[in-house]
Amino acid sequence: MVGIFFGIITRQAIGRGTFTSLKDLIAAIETYIDGWNERCQPFVRTKTADQILEKATSGQDHRRSRETRRPAPV
Numbered sequence: 001m002v003g004i005f006f007g008i009i010t011r012q013a014i015g016r017g018t019f020t021s022l023k024d025l026i027a028a029i030e031t032y033i034d035g036w037n038e039r040c041q042p043f044v045r046t047k048t049a050d051q052i053l054e055k056a057t058s059g060q061d062h063r064r065s066r067e068t069r070r071p072a073p074v
Contacts, residue, residue, distance in 0.1 A: 001043060009033075 013032035019025040 004043065 009029060009032060013028055014025065017025075017028055019028065
């Protein structure tokens with residue numbers, strides 16, 4: 001979840017900005033975080049843990065079956 005939040009900050013607060021100093025960059029991030037905290041809402045998961053695990057597991061099975069079909073190196 002931390003990575004998601006940093007991605008949001010990058011896109012919405014600092015991605016298009018031009019900062020002439022580290023102090024300006026920090027001020028922009030702090031201003032964004034203050035606004036975020038005023039209107040914050042929890043992240044909503046759209047899939048259950050079982051759905052995520054099923055997809056992760058089926059992806060591994062797919063990779064294994066693909067690896068067994070590769071021709072031997074010459």
